[in-house]
Amino acid sequence: MLEVHNLSVQYGSITALHGISLSVPARSIVTLIGGNGAGKTTTLRAISGMVKPTSGRILFDGQDITGLAPHEIVRRGLAHSPEGRLVFANLTVMENLRMGAYLQRDSRWIASELDHVFGMFPRLQERREQQAGTLSGGEQQMLAIGRALMSRPRFLMLDEPSLGIAPLLVKEIFARLVELNRERSLPILLVEQNAHLALEVSTHGYVLETGRVLLSERSSVLRDSPEVRSAYLGG
Numbered sequence: 307m308l309e310v311h312n313l314s315v316q317y318g319s320i321t322a323l324h325g326i327s328l329s330v331p332a333r334s335i336v337t338l339i340g341g342n343g344a345g346k347t348t349t350l351r352a353i354s355g356m357v358k359p360t361s362g363r364i365l366f367d368g369q370d371i372t373g374l375a376p377h378e379i380v381r382r383g384l385a386h387s388p389e390g391r392l393v394f395a396n397l398t399v400m401e402n403l404r405m406g407a408y409l410q411r412d413s414r415w416i417a418s419e420l421d422h423v424f425g426m427f428p429r430l431q432e433r434r435e436q437q438a439g440t441l442s443g444g445e446q447q448m449l450a451i452g453r454a455l456m457s458r459p460r461f462l463m464l465d466e467p468s469l470g471i472a473p474l475l476v477k478e479i480f481a482r483l484v485e486l487n488r489e490r491s492l493p494i495l496l497v498e499q500n501a502h503l504a505l506e507v508s509t510h511g512y513v514l515e516t517g518r519v520l521l522s523e524r525s526s527v528l529r530d531s532p533e534v535r536s537a538y539l540g541g
Contacts, residue, residue, distance in 0.1 A: 391450040
């Protein structure tokens with residue numbers, strides 16, 4: 307579904323990605339783990355068109371999307387829920403969700419998907435007329451995911467969905483993500499600081515270090531790796 311070949315990204319004189327390659331098969335959950343500055347967020351931003359690669363290719367469903375504008379990438383079915391959630395703080399929950407559907411023209415589909423999002427995250431329905439900036443961190447994360455789903459994605463990228471959220475809400479959010487993957491066969495590329503949780507829900511993992519792929523393996527293998535356990539799983 308997604309293939310990244312020899313992708314490099316520079317910020318001025320600093321090289322953030324050094325020719326990384328990865329793939330996300332259809333119906334799978336793939337995770338990127340690594341320390342701060344490893345290049346995880348830059349990888350997602352390059353895939354979604356928010357930063358321009360200096361070299362390499364990005365193929366989505368067999369089509370080259372390298373260098374396309376972000377709205378064109380969304381139009382093709384690739385949605386990105388960014389680090390820090392970035393909800394529209396002054397808009398209501400409902401207005402945020404409708405912003406996610408700005409490319410959609412089928413009002414019946416929009417109404418049906420709103421029902422689906424509210425079914426996944428009942429808290430959002432309870433707060434549908436509340437300003438997004440007044441929600442808790444966990445509720446804002448639910449809203450960011452819901453907004454991404456309103457774009458009718460065929461592929462979902464999530465950047466640090468557990469960051470700054472209470473453990474109980476983290477479990478709820480991840481349970482909904484696994485449900486989405488299974489029920490809709492929605493492929494997910496996940497960047498997550500909680501390596502334990504990321505490797506538990508994913509099928510395959512990539513370990514990034516200073517902009518390079520250090521390891522690529524099945525998640526179960528990475529969980530049992532002494533090196534990965536020592537560096538990212540607390541021993």
